[in-house]
Amino acid sequence: MIWLAIAGAATVTFLIRSMPLVVTMRGRLPAAASRYLDALPVAIIAALVGPAVVAPAGALTHGAEPLAAALVIATVGLRRSLLAGVIVGVVAVALLRFI
Amino acid sequence: MSLLVFAGASQFAMVQLFSNQAPTAIVVASVLFINLRHLLMATSLRGQLRRLPVVGRLVAGFFLSDESFAMATGYFRRGGRGLAYYFTFAISLYVLWNLATLAGMVIGSAIGDPRRLGIDFAITATFTGIVVLAIRHRSDVVVAIVAALLAGGLALAGAPTLAVIAAGALAPVIAVVTRR
Numbered sequence: 001m002i003w004l005a006i007a008g009a010a011t012v013t014f015l016i017r018s019m020p021l022v023v024t025m026r027g028r029l030p031a032a033a034s035r036y037l038d039a040l041p042v043a044i045i046a047a048l049v050g051p052a053v054v055a056p057a058g059a060l061t062h063g064a065e066p067l068a069a070a071l072v073i074a075t076v077g078l079r080r081s082l083l084a085g086v087i088v089g090v091v092a093v094a095l096l097r098f099i
Numbered sequence: 100m101s102l103l104v105f106a107g108a109s110q111f112a113m114v115q116l117f118s119n120q121a122p123t124a125i126v127v128a129s130v131l132f133i134n135l136r137h138l139l140m141a142t143s144l145r146g147q148l149r150r151l152p153v154v155g156r157l158v159a160g161f162f163l164s165d166e167s168f169a170m171a172t173g174y175f176r177r178g179g180r181g182l183a184y185y186f187t188f189a190i191s192l193y194v195l196w197n198l199a200t201l202a203g204m205v206i207g208s209a210i211g212d213p214r215r216l217g218i219d220f221a222i223t224a225t226f227t228g229i230v231v232l233a234i235r236h237r238s239d240v241v242v243a244i245v246a247a248l249l250a251g252g253l254a255l256a257g258a259p260t261l262a263v264i265a266a267g268a269l270a271p272v273i274a275v276v277t278r279r
Contacts (some may be wrong), residue, residue: 001123008127009113010103016134018160020141021148032275039242039274040143040267041172044136045230046243047250047266048165051259052223054251058259068220069227076228082173085231089224094217 064096101200105164105193109133136263140168147175151182162189166222173229238274246270 029037053065068089076085104110109130117126141163148159159182167189174184230243246266253262 002117005113005117005123005126006100006103008123009109009130012127012131013104013106013109013134013137014161016131017137017141017163018157020138020145021156021160022153035275036271037143037146039239039271040139041168041176042230042233042239043242043246043270044139044143044263044267045169045172045226045233046246047136047263047270048169049223049226049230050247050250050252050266051254051262052220053227053247055254055259056219058254060255065220065223069223072224072227073231076231080232082225082228082232085228086221086224089227090217090221092217093220093224097217 062097064093067096068093101197104130105162105196106130106134107164107196133260135260136165136267137163137168139264139267140165144168144171147171147182147185159185159189162186162193164189164192165226166192169226169229173232176233176235236274238277241277242270242273245273 049069053069054061056065071092072085072089075088076082079085100113101110104113113126113130141160144159144163148156151159167185170188171185234240234243246269249270250262250266253259253265
C-alpha cells in the first residue's frame with residue numbers, strides 16, 4: 001500500500017510540474033494576462049517567504065525572523081549581493097533567537 | 100520515495116500520513132494539494148522553457164522545486180538567458196537532496212535541532228534576497244508585500260499549504276489592476 005501511495009504521489013507531482021510546460025496555447029496573450037504572469041514569480045516567492053517569517057514552525061514569531069528578514073532586504077537592496085544577504089540573515093536570526 | 104517524489108514538504112507529510120496509516124487516496128490527494136503551487140511556478144517558467152523540445156520540458160518539470168524555481172527566476176530577472184543554469188541547479192539539488200536523505204537515514208538522530216544555528220533561515224533569507232533582486236516595477240513591491248503578508252496570515256490561521264497557492268495566485272492581480 002505504501003508503494004502504491006508513493007507511485008500515486010510521484011505521478012501527481014510530476015503531472016502538476018510538467019503540464020503547464022507541455023500544454024501549448026495558440027495566439028498571443030492578452031495584455032492583462034502577461035502583466036499577471038510578469039508579477040507571478042515575485043508573488044510566489046514572497047508567498048513562500050511570508051509563512052517562514054511570520055509563522056516559523058507554525059506559531060507566531062517572537063520577532064527574530066521579521067527583524068532578520070528586514071536586515072536581508074536592506075543588505076541585498078544596498079549591496080545587490082545575495083550571498084551577503086544570506087550570511088547577514090543567518091547570523092542575525094541565530095543571534096536574535098539566542099537573546 | 101525521495102528519488103521518485105522529489106518534493107520536500109510532501110515527503111514530510113507522507114511520512115506523517117504513513118505513520119497514521121492513512122488511506123492511499125488521502126496520501127495522494129494531500130500531495131496533490133501541497134504541490135499545487137508548482138502549477139503556478141511551471142506556468143511562470145513557460146516563457147523561458149518554451150524553446151526546449153517536449154522531452155526537455157518534461158525533464159525540467161520533474162526537477163522543478165521551490166528552490167530551483169526561485170534561483171532560475173532570480174537568474175532570468177537579472178537578464179540571464181541560458182537554461183544550463185536551471186538544469187545544473189535543479190539536478191544538483193536533486194542529487195544533494197537524495198544524498199542528504201540517505202545521510203539522514205544513517206546518522207539523523209545524532210544531529211539534534213538545526214534551528215539552534217539559524218541554518219533553517221538560510222532558505223528564507225535566500226528567497227527574500229531573490230524577491231528584492233527580482234523587483235522591476237513599483238507594483239512588484241506591492242505584490243511582494245501583499246503576497247508575503249497574506250501567506251503569513253493564512254499560515255498563522257492554520258492553512259500553510261493553501262497560503263502559498265492563494266497568496267501566489269491572488270497577489271499578481273494587483274499588478275494587473277494597477278499597471279496600465
